[in-house]
Amino acid sequence: MANTRGFEVVAELTPAALLNMLQAAWANTDLFPKNVDIPPGAFGGFMVQGGQVQLPLAGLDVQPSPPSALRFGFGLDIQIQLQDPPVPSAALIAFSATASVEIPLGSIPGQKDVALLFGAMGPADPGSVTLPGGNPVTANLAAYIADFVHQMYELDGAFFPHHISQPHQSMIAYTFDADFDLYDDPANPAHRIQTALVMVGGAQQLEVAIPIHLRLSNLTKTIPIAPDLHPFMGIEAQVVLTSTDLQLAGPVSVGLSKADVTVRNLAPAGPDYGDEGPNYIANRTLVSSFGNLDTLLATNLQSQVKTLFVSKLVPFSFAFPNTLEIQAFIATALHDNLAARPPFEVWPGNAAPPVALNDVAVRASPDALAIAINTSPGADITLLDNFVPAGRSFAIAISAARTLAMIQQAIDDKFPSLPVVLHVDGHDVRLKSLHPSLTNFLHFSGDVTVIDAILGSIDVDAGYDVDVGLEWLPPDAAGAQKLKPDVHDPDIHLSTLAWILGLLLGFLSGGVVGLVIGIVVLEIIKHIASTIGGALVTDEVSGAVDGLQAWPSPLGTVGDVQSVFENPIAISPDGLLIGG
Incomplete structure (x- = not known):
């Protein structure tokens, strides 16, 4: 049952139906932008050159938002082009987000409609934007820091030299140069500086691994008993700087001058360096009695690198937007684009209601959107319940008063005045009264008189009751559906004369009531069409209306919406309830 709370007709749409309409609008109209351009301007310490927010179909969502709005959800793909980025990898910041906007529903001034009132939107809400991947700058900090290190190397200055010479050095019992x-060669991964942010003991550290090549030449022993060595040798390794001098929240700051230094992957020089590697292997064996040459060289490298190179590294820093600034930036860009749009009529659109439309009201509840048509005294839209049947996406309720008015109008159209004499199977029958009501059926009752039924001169009076149900036939190939009445056998209040009983059964079920119900079905179809803007279907021969498409295709200004009416059609003392 559905109580329309004083309105003639109420249509309710679930979020599933609203999403169906939104997807149709997305494909057929400019209701919402597919792309939003980002203008130049300041952005959390950066200057934006431009950018774009893309709103793909797959990310759409819509939910009713009490008391009278719709909240639209969007999945966003965002690209922001920075002007003078701090490092090359920050030139384009690309990330995904989700956002929602609440758009009020109401009528366009001077219109009896339901429209999205973009100009009545509230202010941009940063809280309506979420970043599933977190702050996109924070997520790419390792890459940005790596770029800073690469840039420092490319300067080839005193702070980050490419080559260091140290003549007249000594170790064990030898002197050498x-x-x-x-190295930092982007074309050779083995010679590319690697950076990483790592967690150690709950604290974040920066590791910078620098590939190096060390050549020791002019190896000369300083004591006679020392073995003679090959005059040159070489190794390859990574010098690893580990720094905790980091500020990664807010403006980024990285200091390396106090970094710890370790040596990793020390090995004899490879073939690119000629005999340096084989000489190292041989010399390492010759001096093994003095100590482990790998360990001695690693210790010496740590000390020399820290003194000659690391201590001179200057810190670097750059500002970047925090999460709230990014959320505000996106919310404002989306809000400003939508708020500038004119109202968008979603009902009735291009479909002109075939019945009188006096007024329209709209109400959003958490689980349905209601469009209520034509108030009567005492009408209260706030009392409407969600009457969409389980498993359905929309429903239309026609009030008892409106339903009975339709039936009475059909009776008056067919029988302008009662009583009226009709000719049935060679007999004259006077239809004295025909009273409609609503039970679990469309119910008709009244009185008839069979004229001259006995001996050609005696009239017989009878009372009757007839119940009529309604059902939808399956849609045809074009999506149109017909409404079929199911007229039950009448209950004739007559104690004798069986032949008269048979006569009246046919007279009432196939005649009087059948004529009236045909008109009633047409009026119900028209009222449904007036509520949803549906397309009426006419007979190709007679041109008479005999069917209806469910949520029409296309639906006014929205676009193609595919739907179907479903049985049962619920009839109750409250009126009619039709779902789909």
Whole structure:
């Protein structure tokens, strides 16, 4: 049952039906933008050159938002182009987000309709934006810091030299000249500086692994008993700087001058360095009695690198937007684009209601949107319940008063005045009264008289009751559905004369009531069409209305919406309830 709370007709749509309509609008109209351009401007310490927010179909959502609005949800793909980015990898910031906007529903001034009133939107709400991947700058900090390190290397200055020479060095019982090269070759992964942010003991650290090549030449022993060595040798390794001097929340700041230094992956120089590697292997064996050459070189490298190179590294820093600033930026861009749009009529759209439309009201509850048509005294839209049947996406309720008015109008159209004499199977029958009511059926009752039924001169009076149900036939290939009446056998209040009983059964079920019900079905179809803007279907021969498409295709200004009416059609003392 559905109580229309004083309105003639009420249509209710679930979020599923609303989403169906939104997807149709997305494909057929400019209701919402597919792309929103981001203008130049300041953005959390950056200057934006431009950008774009894309709103893909897959991310759409819509929910009723009490008391009279719809909240639309969007999945966003965002690209922001920075002007003068701090590092090359920050030139384009690309990330995904979700956002929602609440758009009030109401009528366009001077219209009896339901429209999205974009201009009545509230202010942009940063809280309506979420970043599933977190702050996109924070997520890419490792890449940005790596870029800073690469830039420092490319400057090839005193702070980050590519080559360091140290003549006249000594170790164990030998003197030598030391030359080591620091590499950062983007074309050679083995010679590319690697950076990583790692968690150690609950604290974040920055690791910078720098590939190096160390050549020791002019190896000369300083004591006679020391073995003679090959005059040159070389190794390859990674010098790893580990720094805790980090500020990663808010403006980023990284200091390396106090970093700890370790040596990783120390190995004899490879074939690119000629005999340096084989000489190292041989010399390492020759001096093994003095100590482990790998360990001695690693210890020496740590000390030399820290003194000659790491201590001179200057800190670097850059500002970036925090999460709230990013949320506000996105919310404002989306809000400003939508708020500038004119009202968008969603009902009745291009479909003109075939019945009188006096007024329209709209109400959003958490689980349905109600469009209520034509008030009567005492009408209260706030009392409407969700009457959409389980498993359905929309429903239309026609009030008892409106339903009975339709039936009475059909009776008056067919029988302008009662009583009226009709000719049935060679007999004259006077239809004296025909009274409609609503039970679990469309119910008709009244009185008839069979004229001259006995001996050609005696009239017989009878009372009757007839119940009529309604059902939808399956849609045809074009999506149109017909409403079929199910006229039950009449209950004739007559104690004798069986032949008269048979005569009246046919007269009432196939005649009087059948004529009236045909008109009633047409009026119900028209009222449904007036509520949803549905397309009426006419007979190709007679041109008479005999069917209806469910939520029409296309639906006014929205676009193609596919739907179907479903049985049962609920009839009750409250009126009619039709779902789909």
